Amino acid sequence: QKEVEQNSGPLSVPEGAIASLNCTYSDRVSQSFFWYRQYSGKSPELIMSIYSNGDKEDGRFTAQLNKASQYVSLLIRDSQPSDSATYLCAVRNTGNQFYFGTGTSLTVIP
Amino acid sequence: DVKVTQSSRYLVKRTGEKVFLECVQDMDHENMFWYRQDPGLGLRLIYFSYDVKMKEKGDIPEGYSVSREKKERFSLILESASTNQTSMYLCASSARGSGANVLTFGAGSRLTVL
Numbered sequence: 001q002k003e004v005e006q007n008s009g010p011l012s013v014p015e016g017a018i019a020s021l022n023c024t025y026s027d028r029v030s031q032s033f034f035w036y037r038q039y040s041g042k043s044p045e046l047i048m049s050i051y052s053n054g055d056k057e058d059g060r061f062t063a064q065l066n067k068a069s070q071y072v073s074l075l076i077r078d079s080q081p082s083d084s085a086t087y088l089c090a091v092r093n094t095g096n097q098f099y100f101g102t103g104t105s106l107t108v109i110p
Numbered sequence: 111d112v113k114v115t116q117s118s119r120y121l122v123k124r125t126g127e128k129v130f131l132e133c134v135q136d137m138d139h140e141n142m143f144w145y146r147q148d149p150g151l152g153l154r155l156i157y158f159s160y161d162v163k164m165k166e167k168g169d170i171p172e173g174y175s176v177s178r179e180k181k182e183r184f185s186l187i188l189e190s191a192s193t194n195q196t197s198m199y200l201c202a203s204s205a206r207g208s209g210a211n212v213l214t215f216g217a218g219s220r221l222t223v224l
Contacts, residue, residue, distance in 0.1 A: 043215040044200075049212070051211075096160070097155060098155070100153040
């Protein structure tokens, strides 16, 4: 079983819609969870981090964490064409190693 | 502006060549990492280092070695390059303690082995 699993997509949403990205992880003792955005040909950049159960909002982005279900999600409201990218879910374990999912490709259609 | 700098954006090497990929960070970070990224496989950890002269194997260390002689520099070495090492290589760093949660990436080095 992979440490971090994501649906690879591709996910397409119309401009202005909500994009929902999901991720599950296998290590129950993981403490830190992240969403990175990666544009084609570029390196990943951190957009959200979440450490406790519940929701965390930052502008149009909301991260949701459910440790009991080992589930992390990212919601992007009012999606824009500039949000078109691959979104990587990452989990940091107690050994300070970061494990990444394979990424979900998102396309926002104007 | 904090940076992780990878010395080469694109490299083309021949099978059997020795390859050095260099990574330098200017954030005084203790932790440094080398990943490779392949379509459908995501980012896979090759090696990481928590301190100078210290190294730990990641998930796919075979065929690679690393060197960390100075805090700011973490080198990835392919002793004898093979075609299955054609990939995008990403270096990253993070601070110790609470800052360890933020992983900053370099721009990547795309290696092609012929």
